[in-house]
Amino acid sequence: MDLIGYIESKREDNLNELKEFLRIPSVSAKSEHKPDIERAAQWVAGKLRAAGLENVEITPTKMHPLVYGESLRAPGKPTILFYGHYDVQPAEPLELWTSPPFEPTVRDGNLFGRGTADDKGQVHIHLKALEALLKTAGKLPINLKVMIEGEEEVGSVSLWDFVRQNRERLKADALIVSDTAMLAKGVPSITYGLRGLNYYQIEITGPSQDLHSGVFGGGVPNPITILAETIAKLHDANFRATVPGFYDDVAALSRQERKALNSLPWKEKEFRKTVGAPALCGEKGFTIVEQLWARPTIELNGIWGGYIGEGAKTVIPSKAYAKISTRLVPNQDPAKIAKLVERHIRKLLPKTVHCKFEVLSTGKPWVAPYSHPIFQKAIHALEAGFGKKAVFIREGGSIPFVTQMHDTFKVPCVLLGFGLPDENAHAPDEHIALENYFGGIKSIALFYEQLATP
């Protein structure tokens, strides 16, 4: 039987097996699910073996085990490192689920359940693609290293220990990740760019203690007012960041890339509907897609100070706080940007207050050279697997794992995502479109097959 015929014949079996995987509540954030986590790791290891991988190991870590397997029986062929995770987000609030989170259920062409899209469903796509290759050709066409972790939803700490300790062993010609989303239903996509993320917290102190706003109001510096005045100066009238030097290293989009991004079947109307604000607001001179994917931002993520309960309290607080993030694009340097932002904020503040500026995290932007042959093979495999035109997209968010793997191994990373933006990855009623699950298995199988050809 040919590859596609075999995969078609296994639809029912594959779906049932995925449901089995999804029924294990492998919630990494909750210690009571420790046995489920162990069970999920065992389950994954078994399927890796069934797909022809060898030296399959469940590596214990300080938190949750990591499953690794490899198949190195294709001399002269490329070696691929595939990464995924078997842990899931907590399912709460349970009452908002239409069907129970750990009882996978098909409705309207979608499979509902915690982990369907993020990331068990996508991991299973690879497991089944490998199995199909093995069963139809008798062996895997390329060399494979598979690493499936159990801590993605809680910070991947053990993963990096494992990567450091197994750097030589993990070497590959490319990294494949399936943990992202397609642009839209019916539009298979490869994500080739991510924004970086710096996250800051500032604490403004005016009076050394909370003061009564009647007794003291009008004569003392109010940290809330001063924080607001500072935030207000972070953008100019064109909604550009006012931080000096912020845009210095920003790589402009080529004419060709700009044209490609703006020609995508991206639905502005749906975007507006999802946002639901009276009007949109972004950097002047750029389309929304450019604003979201290719332009850096400075964004407020939280603010607090003074009395925030019900009713009234006449206080002038001692302190006010803000959480601020900058999304970064190539070739901005996170460390440099953090310094520029701190310097700018300190310069904006009056002498009436103290400021504590903390950098909570920094993260590089990432962009892949999508003219590289592996990306071309991937896009063709997607088109063949789905029978639809596939596209290259960017994402406005950040996946620190990708940047760090890229920095560690300096090889192309191909983000082949089979989720959809509205599949509630971290929310109730998480689901995956069956058409993408089945199309994904075919695409990945074809991709791995094509990687074996010159």
Added chain:
Amino acid sequence: MDLIGYIESKREDNLNELKEFLRIPSVSAKSEHKPDIERAAQWVAGKLRAAGLENVEITPTKMHPLVYGESLRAPGKPTILFYGHYDVQPAEPLELWTSPPFEPTVRDGNLFGRGTADDKGQVHIHLKALEALLKTAGKLPINLKVMIEGEEEVGSVSLWDFVRQNRERLKADALIVSDTAMLAKGVPSITYGLRGLNYYQIEITGPSQDLHSGVFGGGVPNPITILAETIAKLHDANFRATVPGFYDDVAALSRQERKALNSLPWKEKEFRKTVGAPALCGEKGFTIVEQLWARPTIELNGIWGGYIGEGAKTVIPSKAYAKISTRLVPNQDPAKIAKLVERHIRKLLPKTVHCKFEVLSTGKPWVAPYSHPIFQKAIHALEAGFGKKAVFIREGGSIPFVTQMHDTFKVPCVLLGFGLPDENAHAPDEHIALENYFGGIKSIALFYEQLATP
């Protein structure tokens, strides 16, 4: 024995009796203290009878009883309505008290305990002044109506029912309240001005739901940023409110009053120390005393939106909130100011957000004509009672009771306060200076005596 001699002879007795009063934990906010509240009301009623008042009644209310008594046996003499409260703030946090809150203790010339300054100590000053007048002259020199409530610390709801139902009965030539503070130790004071208070809450809605700041950041209106930009526009570079019309009705201080206020023994150095900010900040063109007492303000009392927990969350929130208050001075009209503030804020907001503007409360400013004879008699009584120069002061805070009584009865209100600004009225280690307690009894007795003279 003469009046002052009698009061001097009773120092020990009076202090012991005050301690008895203070030992009753009449915390109005806590239902488990209901029996203590009843006990305190009974205690006050007994002392009113002992001071020569008649028709002493404990009026039950929906919450805590109100104690009323009168003495109308001085025909042709003025009638005074004295107001005070026998309830106290909760004592928590108990561990911060040097001596237990309901075991009154003298240290360094101060009596420590919950209610010493606010307001049991000050009520007791009046009780003992009346008793001294009765005991030395055989009868009270003026007509008196005394109203001591038990809900001041929880909103005085029943008080206003009582005032409405007893409007005729409560009529008097002047209202006396002892629930404020002196300017400083050794400076007996009469407060003749209070600022009014309007309190607002605004809710800014941008996106209809919380959004991921990676996926959406840079293309959507962030309500925190927009709220901050709006707040930043509420003051100009001279720290004047930018609300159009805000200052239109502000009564300028007369040259004479300005001079008097700025000549007070007010210690800027101590003020700066209490505030503890790197520098002060207020409306240009006015001294600090003027800024605090005689100028209106627009002040931020609270702000919140987005993620305010530990660490980072990459959210663009749907909503951001602020609590804002305006302190008002004569002759600003609270309803008019509320409208001006709302109109201004709505005008400042961009079209990208919705705004809900709520007026949580409004309150008039108040100022007394301190050239009125009763104020002159009060100031002389203070000077005689303390043997020190007494002063007229204003307060930046608001006492809604005073404004409302003033509006109800249209008579002068004399605020004779014997607390000090740093006596921890609502905090642990509340205390009253014994010198002010004893000076207060003498001053009040002399004041009531002098009110009987033409």
